[in-house]
Amino acid sequence: MKTKNSKGELISRKFKGRLILMLWAGVILPVLMIVLVLVFISESSLPSIDELENPRSNEASIVYSSDGKQIGSFYLSNRTKVNYNDLSPHLIDALVATEDVRFYTHSGVDVKALLRAVFGVFVGKNKGGASTITQQLSKMMFHERPKSKLKRVIQKFAEWIIASRLEKRYTKQEIIAMYFNEFDFLNTAVGIHSAARIYFNKSPKELSIEQSAMLVGMAKNPSIFNPVRRPEKTLKRREVVLFQMKNNSILTQQQYDSIRQLPLGLDYHPETHTTGLAPYFREHVRIKTKQIVKNNNLLNEYRKPINIYSDGLKIYTSIDANVQKHAEKAVAKHLQNTLQNLLNKEIKNNKHWPFSNETSKTTRKNSINRAIKNSERYRKLVNQGWSKEDIMKNFNTKQSIRVFDWKSKGLVKQKNMTPKDSILYYKSILRAGLIAIDPHTGFVKAWVGGINYRHFKYDCSNKSKRQVGSTMKPFVYAAAIESGQISPCTTFPDIKYCIDIPFGGITKQWCPGGQKNYSGEEIPVYYALASSKNNITAQVIKLTGGKNSRVVNYFKTMGLWNKSIEQVSSLGLGVCDLSVLEQTSAHCIFSNYGVYVQPITVVRIEDKYGNLLWEPKQEIKQVIDPNTAFSVLKMMKGVTGVKNPITGKTGGTARRLKSTRAYSFSGIMAGKTGTTQNNSDGWFVGHTPDLVAGVWVGAEDPSVHFKTTVNGQGANTALPIWGYFMKEVYRDNKIKINKTDFIPPNEGGKTQIECTYSTNNTDNPWM
Structure with missing residues (x-):
């Protein structure tokens, strides 16, 4: 027999349900209709079928060594697209569990999640986001965040339409791959390929559960959950993702308890044009590739001149990454440990350091002036409208300057010196x-x-x-x-x-x-x-x-x-x-x-x-x-x-x-x-x-x-x-190289010259 309390609760639930339906019918539906009309009126602002089927995004051109390693890239956005099969299963599981649990059953818009979010607004409680993976993708691909609230509302409904269209044209697997390719993980890591390399020095396929969870966690807000600048917040966000994976039976309780204790474990490799393997060679390749594109009139898929920073070229080079690594280490080893110290001792008492004593005054003056005018500081001051007198005054005023130093951590030292003195200092550094x-x-x-x-x-x-x-x-x-x-x-x-x-x-x-x-x-x-x-x-x-x-x-x-x-x-x-x-x-x-x-x-x-x-x-x-x-x-x-x-x-x-x-x-x-x-x-x-x-x-x-x-x-x-x-x-066993003697010409036959001298010494190294 039902009590009065249970009857009251039943009436209360029915009342709330009717209230929601009334709100939906009387308020939300009209608003929806108005917004949808606005969207359809601005149909021209929606991506065309061609844009949906051939979405354009900047892709980095990748530079490969002869042994197949990526040694650099040229980019506006450091993005290299990957296929679904190139993704770790942990990435996919983490994304679906955290961002869109009904991803495989909806058609771009999750009605249940939407109603939950709307209800949360009315009752004043956060009931979770309503944007599906496909909606988030449509926003990344086709929209920037508008400034006004009205435009944001209009954009939201436009995203629904785009999401539905994307679902009709792409498989679920393709949508997931597109999502990971589009997302900006910060620190020049645009797309999962770059993110895996930069944060963990891995390919997307090799990412572990905890690494996948960290990267998926960044999708909430990469600025807040930035593993380089905010590791503690990122760690907490990763735990949220792991918890969702456990809740959705992807992880067992034992796995969850174990993995959540692990550190972020970053193997951070920032990719810039000035760092990494073979930077001088990469700059040569950049210039050469631009020349090749221009001289051969190379066109992209849209029949326009190729842009090496956005058209995703694959540039295969002659460099052997292992040989290059040993070359760079050899140069640094000799100069850092021995040679620069020897030069410093020999020239420290020169009359006009670092120039040799026989260097004429005119030669010294010309050398310094040329270096000043070629410096980045000089160019910046000229561009800012400084007069020559003020520029020279700046070059003779002591300042805190970061300079290269073999002995300092990170090879950088902060010194109080004039910019002119820094030029003389750099002239004393041996190059190779x-x-x-x-x-x-x-x-x-x-x-x-x-x-x-x-x-x-x-x-x-x-x-x-x-x-x-x-x-x-x-x-x-x-x-x-x-x-x-x-x-x-x-x-x-x-x-x-x-x-x-x-x-x-x-x-x-x-x-x-x-x-x-x-x-x-x-x-x-x-x-x-x-x-x-x-x-x-x-x-x-x-x-x-x-x-x-x-x-x-x-x-x-x-x-x-x-x-x-x-x-x-x-x-x-x-x-x-x-x-x-x-x-x-x-x-x-x-x-x-x-x-x-x-x-x-x-x-x-x-x-x-x-x-x-x-x-x-x-x-x-x-x-x-x-x-x-x-x-x-x-x-x-x-x-x-x-x-x-x-x-x-x-x-x-x-x-x-x-x-x-x-x-x-x-x-x-x-x-x-x-x-x-x-x-x-x-x-x-x-x-x-x-x-x-x-x-x-x-x-x-x-x-x-x-x-x-x-x-x-x-x-x-x-x-x-x-x-x-x-x-x-x-x-290095990874380098295949012939270690035998030089082979004479004439199909391997010996080239032998016998030297005969009138001496008792019978040594003849030429034979």
């Missing part, structure tokens, strides 16, 4: 460049353009051209051997040697330096090259005509000629300017039987659907005779130690590579060191059968340099970087 190329394919495997892209954006491997020093000598010997005037066994006396040079109607003598004492003894050519004897090189140059015309032709054939490569005697000692990329690619002919293969950085470009848009047409040229090339290569093997069979003395400018030093290298290799006048530039170009790597070290300004050759020579500045680099490349 490293390029590694497969000599047979021309593929550039490593590209280090500097020591830190954030602070030093100028690419020392490509844009900078510096004197190459003795790394030019192999080309001199190749010219003489190819012309038949010498062989590797030919000997020359170790004496001071000068060449008569016509100069304006008179004759002047050019006498190469670099050596104080001369033994007068005969020296074989192969020993002279390995020991970098300038006086012997001068005699070889004289024998071939004194102008190095054949050497000039080599560089013209390779397409590397510039105005500094003149037909003069001093060219043979490296008095010409080349970039690290140019000189390394030129050296590749010795490891490739005299064949020059144009360096390749961008291997192919595809559109976002995988259709091929562009592939390079590579230039391949026979520059020198194969046997000549191999003879010079064999001569360069002596750089790590070779005996003079006549005197018994051991030479080789890179003997330290076979020492007990930390950068020693046990593999078979050949190479050439280089040091320019005043020790301004240090070089080493080293060859292994599958990889030729060139290294340059020097300050931004040639007038900032080591005082002593002991510290400033290429064998001390550039060579150790090469050693550190190749040592790790050979250790």
Whole structure:
């Protein structure tokens, strides 16, 4: 028998139900009708069928290494679309459980959730959101948040219509994938592909339950639940998502209790143009890709010129991510731990620090003024309308400035100094460049353009051209051997040697330096090259005509000629300017039987659907005779130690590579060191059968340099970087590289030259 209380409750419930129906019929339905009329009146503001079926959103162009790793992207929005099958099941479960439990049963609008939300408004209680996943997607894709409430109401109903249309045109799986692709997870992570990489260094498929829950939790409000800035709030929000997963029987109580205790576990990898692997190379690829698009008139799917920042290109490059990693570490290791400290000690008492004492006042002044005008600070002040006087006053006023520093945490130090002093400070910092190329394919495997892209954006491997020093000598010997005037066994006396040079109607003598004492003894050519004897090189140059015309032709054939490569005697000692990329690619002919293969950085470009848009047409040229090339290569093997069979003395400018030093290298290799006048530039170009790597070290300004050759020579500045680099490349089992000896030309047959000398010393390293 029912009590009076139960009857009263029944009447109360009926009354409330009738009241709601009356409100719905008398208030809400008319409002709905009005709004719907407004929506249909503004039908033109709704997306067209074409826009619904082909929604457009900015997609980042992705840069891939040769081993398939993503090493960067170019974007307006850092978004890379993925398919439903690329998503972790945990992501899907977390999203549906938290945002739209009836997702699989409604058609875009959840009527139950809507009524619940409306009722909550009338009774003054939050009954949960009413927007379905599809409605949220329609808002992300087609609307921005309006300022007025009326427009927001109109937009809400427009979203209902769009959601219904989306449901008719896409499967539930496609809608979920579109949702994750569109959502902005902040910190340059637009879409789930970027979010998984940036927050956890994973693919979307690899995300765990707790990681999926965190990312789905951000959908509530990514600004509030930002894991980088507000980890505690994000953790609490993640727990809400996990709780919803438990409530919907996705997680057991035991799983929930266990997972909710876990930390966020971020593996945060912010993706910017200044950080990450190979930043100098990525900037080169960005510029090159834009040129390729323009020169080849590449069009997107809408028949408009491709925009590399929004059309989602797939750019496949030659760089090996593992080789690149070792290259960057090698540069940092030598400069940070050893070389910069040596330079600081040598120049700390210079009269006009950091410039050398012999630098003229005019040279110093021009160098500083040029650096000021090229600085970002100067450009900003000019754009703000500052006068030149006020700008110079600013540059001479002490301020708190963040500068690069090898010893500081994060490589950044806060110093109280004038902007002008910061320019002088940066001129004292050694720079470096490293390029590694497969000599047979021309593929550039490593590209280090500097020591830190954030602070030093100028690419020392490509844009900078510096004197190459003795790394030019192999080309001199190749010219003489190819012309038949010498062989590797030919000997020359170790004496001071000068060449008569016509100069304006008179004759002047050019006498190469670099050596104080001369033994007068005969020296074989192969020993002279390995020991970098300038006086012997001068005699070889004289024998071939004194102008190095054949050497000039080599560089013209390779397409590397510039105005500094003149037909003069001093060219043979490296008095010409080349970039690290140019000189390394030129050296590749010795490891490739005299064949020059144009360096390749961008291997192919595809559109976002995988259709091929562009592939390079590579230039391949026979520059020198194969046997000549191999003879010079064999001569360069002596750089790590070779005996003079006549005197018994051991030479080789890179003997330290076979020492007990930390950068020693046990593999078979050949190479050439280089040091320019005043020790301004240090070089080493080293060859292994599958990889030729060139290294340059020097300050931004040639007038900032080591005082002593002991510290400033290429064998001390550039060579150790090469050693550190190749040592790790050979250790890394993930890198496939030939570690055997160089194979002679002529289908593997031996190229053997027997040197016979009138001496009791029977050592013949040439055989």
